[in-house]
Amino acid sequence: MSDFVLKGDICYSVSPTQLAENKDSFVVCKGGRSCGVFQSLPKEFQDLPLHDYGNRLIFPGMIDLHIHAPQYAFRGLGMDMELLDWLESRAFPEEIKYRDLNYARSAYTVFVQNLKKSATTRACIFATLHRRATEILMDLMESSGLISYVGKVNMDRNSPDELCEMSAEQSEQETRTWLREIDGTYQRTMPILTPRFIPSCSDDLLNRLKTVQKEYQLPIQSHLSENPSEQKWVESLCPNAKFYGDAYDRYDLFGRSGKTIMAHCVYSTEDEVERMAENGVFVAHCPTSNLNLSSGITPIRKYCEKGLKIGLGSDVAGGHTESIFNTIVDAIQVSKLYWRLIDPTCKPMTFDEVFYLATKGGGEFFGKVGSFEEGYSFDAVILNDAQSPDLLQNSLHDRLERAVYQLMDRTSIEAKYAAGEKIF
Amino acid sequence: MSDFVLKGDICYSVSPTQLAENKDSFVVCKGGRSCGVFQSLPKEFQDLPLHDYGNRLIFPGMIDLHIHAPQYAFRGLGMDMELLDWLESRAFPEEIKYRDLNYARSAYTVFVQNLKKSATTRACIFATLHRRATEILMDLMESSGLISYVGKVNMDRNSPDELCEMSAEQSEQETRTWLREIDGTYQRTMPILTPRFIPSCSDDLLNRLKTVQKEYQLPIQSHLSENPSEQKWVESLCPNAKFYGDAYDRYDLFGRSGKTIMAHCVYSTEDEVERMAENGVFVAHCPTSNLNLSSGITPIRKYCEKGLKIGLGSDVAGGHTESIFNTIVDAIQVSKLYWRLIDPTCKPMTFDEVFYLATKGGGEFFGKVGSFEEGYSFDAVILNDAQSPDLLQNSLHDRLERAVYQLMDRTSIEAKYAAGEKIF
Numbered sequence: 001m002s003d004f005v006l007k008g009d010i011c012y013s014v015s016p017t018q019l020a021e022n023k024d025s026f027v028v029c030k031g032g033r034s035c036g037v038f039q040s041l042p043k044e045f046q047d048l049p050l051h052d053y054g055n056r057l058i059f060p061g062m063i064d065l066h067i068h069a070p071q072y073a074f075r076g077l078g079m080d081m082e083l084l085d086w087l088e089s090r091a092f093p094e095e096i097k098y099r100d101l102n103y104a105r106s107a108y109t110v111f112v113q114n115l116k117k118s119a120t121t122r123a124c125i126f127a128t129l130h131r132r133a134t135e136i137l138m139d140l141m142e143s144s145g146l147i148s149y150v151g152k153v154n155m156d157r158n159s160p161d162e163l164c165e166m167s168a169e170q171s172e173q174e175t176r177t178w179l180r181e182i183d184g185t186y187q188r189t190m191p192i193l194t195p196r197f198i199p200s201c202s203d204d205l206l207n208r209l210k211t212v213q214k215e216y217q218l219p220i221q222s223h224l225s226e227n228p229s230e231q232k233w234v235e236s237l238c239p240n241a242k243f244y245g246d247a248y249d250r251y252d253l254f255g256r257s258g259k260t261i262m263a264h265c266v267y268s269t270e271d272e273v274e275r276m277a278e279n280g281v282f283v284a285h286c287p288t289s290n291l292n293l294s295s296g297i298t299p300i301r302k303y304c305e306k307g308l309k310i311g312l313g314s315d316v317a318g319g320h321t322e323s324i325f326n327t328i329v330d331a332i333q334v335s336k337l338y339w340r341l342i343d344p345t346c347k348p349m350t351f352d353e354v355f356y357l358a359t360k361g362g363g364e365f366f367g368k369v370g371s372f373e374e375g376y377s378f379d380a381v382i383l384n385d386a387q388s389p390d391l392l393q394n395s396l397h398d399r400l401e402r403a404v405y406q407l408m409d410r411t412s413i414e415a416k417y418a419a420g421e422k423i424f
Numbered sequence: 425m426s427d428f429v430l431k432g433d434i435c436y437s438v439s440p441t442q443l444a445e446n447k448d449s450f451v452v453c454k455g456g457r458s459c460g461v462f463q464s465l466p467k468e469f470q471d472l473p474l475h476d477y478g479n480r481l482i483f484p485g486m487i488d489l490h491i492h493a494p495q496y497a498f499r500g501l502g503m504d505m506e507l508l509d510w511l512e513s514r515a516f517p518e519e520i521k522y523r524d525l526n527y528a529r530s531a532y533t534v535f536v537q538n539l540k541k542s543a544t545t546r547a548c549i550f551a552t553l554h555r556r557a558t559e560i561l562m563d564l565m566e567s568s569g570l571i572s573y574v575g576k577v578n579m580d581r582n583s584p585d586e587l588c589e590m591s592a593e594q595s596e597q598e599t600r601t602w603l604r605e606i607d608g609t610y611q612r613t614m615p616i617l618t619p620r621f622i623p624s625c626s627d628d629l630l631n632r633l634k635t636v637q638k639e640y641q642l643p644i645q646s647h648l649s650e651n652p653s654e655q656k657w658v659e660s661l662c663p664n665a666k667f668y669g670d671a672y673d674r675y676d677l678f679g680r681s682g683k684t685i686m687a688h689c690v691y692s693t694e695d696e697v698e699r700m701a702e703n704g705v706f707v708a709h710c711p712t713s714n715l716n717l718s719s720g721i722t723p724i725r726k727y728c729e730k731g732l733k734i735g736l737g738s739d740v741a742g743g744h745t746e747s748i749f750n751t752i753v754d755a756i757q758v759s760k761l762y763w764r765l766i767d768p769t770c771k772p773m774t775f776d777e778v779f780y781l782a783t784k785g786g787g788e789f790f791g792k793v794g795s796f797e798e799g800y801s802f803d804a805v806i807l808n809d810a811q812s813p814d815l816l817q818n819s820l821h822d823r824l825e826r827a828v829y830q831l832m833d834r835t836s837i838e839a840k841y842a843a844g845e846k847i848f
Contacts, residue, residue: 076829291757333715405500
């Protein structure tokens with residue numbers, strides 16, 4: 001790992017309402033961590049190699065807290081459906097294919113290549129229930145230089161036969177085999193316990209996963225309160241749970257013993273939100289997916305006010321793109337509709353606030369990640385926004401806002417670093 | 425104008441629910457119009473020059489019924505505001521600059537270049553109140569090969585001094601001078617009467633514009649019922665109008681005497697909708713703008729059921745992009761939220777239905793436009809969607825849906841025709 005300095009037009013979030021703008025400035029990386037941003041380079045760093053990126057924008061990498069790698073092949077297809085129909089007709093049939101390792105390798109290669117080119121530096125990824133295919137995905141992620149948590153999915157009920165583990169015991173065994181097989185293999189690719197969602201996990205399975213979680217001290221990711229029909233289904237499946245999230249918490253898979261991401265939380269009740277706050281559960285806010293699958297609007301302003309930990313998720317392929325810039329735009333837009341149509345006390349989220357969620361907010365799941373403040377892990381994206389003439393002499397803030405709204409992450413990223421390592 | 429045949433994978437709307445898919449087929453253009461689509465080329469056309477586009481997608485050009493050319497320079501900026509604040513702080517200060525013809529030429533050149541590269545073949549465009557700058561825009565649009573209506577804006581009240589015509593009389597005179605100056609100048613660039621919106625147009629001005637409209641038989645474009653505060657303002661400005669649209673209709677500027685586009689119609693009352701149906705007013709549905717400016721959701725399913733004429737509008741710079749593909753995605757997404765959050769009897773709009781609006785729906789404003797059925801004006805986009813490996817052997821329908829969701833209009837258009845003329 002090398003130490004170096006980047007020069008350019010540097011932006012990063014300090015807090016949800018404070019976006020630091022540093023034109024023609026220096027950011028220093030030593031040992032994979034930021035030593036801070038400077039208008040003029042302090043003497044102690046003047047011997048480090050300097051990469052001058054001119055007037056390029058330099059900002060922290062995007063954090064994707066929720067993405068389904070095996071759904072990438074059908075992103076942007078079959079979008080005229082709701083969640084449960086869509087799972088049956090699109091997601092499950094595609095995921096079944098990953099028992100074929102050749103297919104898995106081809107499809108995951110495309111996924112990883114495109115994620116590598118995106119503005120994302122870190123992601124929390126669902127694979128499928130297939131152990132070997134999950135390992136292939138982890139190999140590919142590791143080689144990409146991106147940093148990730150990857151989960152072999154657990155599911156033992158209410159799923160097509162070909163996408164259902166034979167028993168809770170078998171699901172546990174496969175998970176243990178997976179964890180043994182990958183132990184010590186990767187530098188930047190970590191396992192995460194991934195019960196798909198309550199409808200696909202029996203009580204027996206959740207109970208067993210709890211033991212695995214404790215033994216391996218694993219983080220956890222799953223889905224929560226995404227859709228009204230799903231929520232009702234969970235009520236009928238778990239009559240003793242006080243709310244959807246309680247069905248996880250009864251098995252201590254809800255933030256108390258391991259850091260936990262719950263995707264969506266569109267319909268979380270007050271009780272559920274309170275429990276999430278108590279347990280420090282991360283919300284993966286996935287507005288693009290919530291739009292495409294007609295799920296609704298997550299009241300993210302409320303969650304911010306309650307002090308929940310929040311990041312963004314592309315939720316490919318409920319979301320049709322891996323672009324977190326797109327997710328940022330959608331998050332702002334739906335918060336405006338929530339204010340207008342549902343609750344005028346919930347102010348729209350600003351660009352600065354949502355940019356914070358996309359970087360430092362989600363980054364917290366990985367530790368000190370998502371900013372250039374001193375001590376933060378050095379994830380950076382270098383973007384050339386100069387293609388179209390800037391007639392307005394825009395501020396750095398405005399250039400960043402435009403780069404995000406114009407989805408320049410798709411075409412204009414020139415370099416990317418994760419934890420101080422150059423990805424390209 | 426040449427006659428020719430294109431070969432490729434051809435899609436077009438026949439009706440809102442019927443998307444024709446023709447793999448490896450031929451579409452014939454003679455005299456600027458389509459002679460239809462064929463699986464094998466009829467003998468009578470076999471001597472025409474054939475352009476074989478292989479497995480490219482070929483579909484009708486997008487129709488943008490509402491776009492502000494002078495706002496293009498600040499697209500994607502200052503999006504944390506509502507309509508009236510945004511007009512004051514972003515739109516008006518920028519539009520003032522167009523009195524400077526050098527600035528106008530630079531800025532309009534960028535606008536036209538980018539519109540030319542997009543999937544749009546026809547647009548209805550707001551300029552500013554500046555006559556000479558409007559003529560520069562029309563010159564540039566004419567050279568681009570795109571087909572458009574362009575309007576010098578009329579506004580004589582409630583606007584900054586530098587963006588307010590001195591009197592209704594002066595506004596009328598400038599409009600007449602403009603119409604005289606451009607008379608006979610263009611093949612594909614037509615004038616359209618453009619009172620900005622009721623708050624900026626005095627009764628005297630509207631009355632004068634009515635005379636101009638009748639004399640020149642002009643079409644009309646304006647804004648309607650976009651935002652609750654704007655709607656209230658109009659109520660107080662026009663106490664005698666039965667509803668917002670009636671304030672136009674009292675001066676016969678609402679579809680009866682000339683074809684008319686009203687942008688937005690988010691908050692149209694039942695009366696207003698009925699009047700629009702009676703008068704054949706076109707709705708320019710601008711979901712991206714309605715999201716960005718926190719305006720709300722236009723109940724487009726209802727308008728379809730009432731038989732309104734509807735097309736899509738990017739509404740740059742309330743909309744942050746000229747991409748009608750982006751508008752299509754937003755239109756589908758907000759219709760899903762409307763169903764979920766507001767009215768469960770309003771089914772979400774499907775991809776096919778919104779693709780229809782983007783082509784044949786809006787195309788109707790221009791005549792027989794927006795399809796490849798026999799007799800339709802030949803507007804076509806040729807798009808290469810083969811960059812990312814298609815692991816799924818998708819149908820043409822699915823490829824088109826993905827191309828739209830992935831916004832491939834930004835990177836993958838290889839050729840474009842409008843009324844049979846090659847644009848590039």
